[in-house]
Amino acid sequence: MYQGSMVALVTPMQDDGSVDFAGLERLIDFHVDNGTQAIVSVGTTGESATLDFEEHAEVIEKTVKYANGRIPIIAGTGANSTREAIELTKRAADLHVDACLLVTPYYNKPTQEGLYRHYRAIAEASPIPQILYNVPGRTACDMLTQTVDRLADIDNIVGLKDATGDMDRARELVQRCGDRMAIYSGDDATALEHMLLGGKGDISVTANVAPAAMNEMCNAALAGNEARAREVNDRLSGLHERLFVESNPIPVKWAVHQLGLIGPAIRLPLTPLSEQYQDSVRTAMDEAGII
Numbered sequence: 001m002y003q004g005s006m007v008a009l010v011t012p013m014q015d016d017g018s019v020d021f022a023g024l025e026r027l028i029d030f031h032v033d034n035g036t037q038a039i040v041s042v043g044t045t046g047e048s049a050t051l052d053f054e055e056h057a058e059v060i061e062k063t064v065k066y067a068n069g070r071i072p073i074i075a076g077t078g079a080n081s082t083r084e085a086i087e088l089t090k091r092a093a094d095l096h097v098d099a100c101l102l103v104t105p106y107y108n109k110p111t112q113e114g115l116y117r118h119y120r121a122i123a124e125a126s127p128i129p130q131i132l133y134n135v136p137g138r139t140a141c142d143m144l145t146q147t148v149d150r151l152a153d154i155d156n157i158v159g160l161k162d163a164t165g166d167m168d169r170a171r172e173l174v175q176r177c178g179d180r181m182a183i184y185s186g187d188d189a190t191a192l193e194h195m196l197l198g199g200k201g202d203i204s205v206t207a208n209v210a211p212a213a214m215n216e217m218c219n220a221a222l223a224g225n226e227a228r229a230r231e232v233n234d235r236l237s238g239l240h241e242r243l244f245v246e247s248n249p250i251p252v253k254w255a256v257h258q259l260g261l262i263g264p265a266i267r268l269p270l271t272p273l274s275e276q277y278q279d280s281v282r283t284a285m286d287e288a289g290i291i
Helices: 021-033 053-067 082-094 112-125 145-151 167-177 188-196 211-222 226-242 250-258 275-287
Strands: 004-008 038-041 073-076 099-103 130-134 157-162 182-185 201-204
Touching: 004 211, 021 053, 038 053, 053 073, 053 082, 073 082, 082 099, 082 112, 099 157, 112 130, 112 145, 130 145, 145 167, 157 167, 167 182, 167 188, 182 188, 188 201, 188 211, 188 226, 201 211, 211 226, 226 275, 250 275
Parallel strands: 004 038, 004 201, 038 073, 073 099, 099 130, 130 157, 157 182, 182 201
Antiparallel strands: none
């Protein structure tokens, strides 16, 4: 399966709020050129919550087209409605993505049994490889290790993006499930430690602006070169922190705009990065050596 630095790609937009497909093509070329190992299209960092169903599918379709087989494409197809998640996953499979990433249902607060049945239903509805995504800080829903352990027995559930930042949990996930699914970090600040515990990579926000450095850090960590991985990660630590000074993806879209790759637009209810934070994000970009 996929490993290393995988970008949770932002969705570029025009000033009128429509998707900027020329900007999307530039971003894909940027990541191919800088060694990113896979692209997550229309994940939560890609503003999936504010794209309607047809826009969501169109961004996935264009991402596959522009990538043209040069890099694996993982489609974000999670939803808080099981039926909607099934339909998005089926549509993504028809568009020939390599895998799907499914965030836990947000707001509903399902039980652990509900989470198990939700993901089992999606896996049974489409044979495409599927990666679970647990980010309780955003969803108010925490998928416990015992539930992941049950789901790991389903053949086409092939991975978990763990964005808890909890290293005790990461260790237990690798120990209990790592022989049946890939365990990925979804938290840039702790991704290095996660990989040193046996994680297979990082589905990353930071990679949007520092793809080459993130690729180098992940490759070093996966190869067991801890010293080099820490050296690179130290340069990135400011980005890991300051790309979350406001709700993701507000800071990272601003940072990608500063690189000249996309415009500044973002969809309501999110707003552009507050002026008071711009200098700190710019400083972190400078420390990382990308501006």
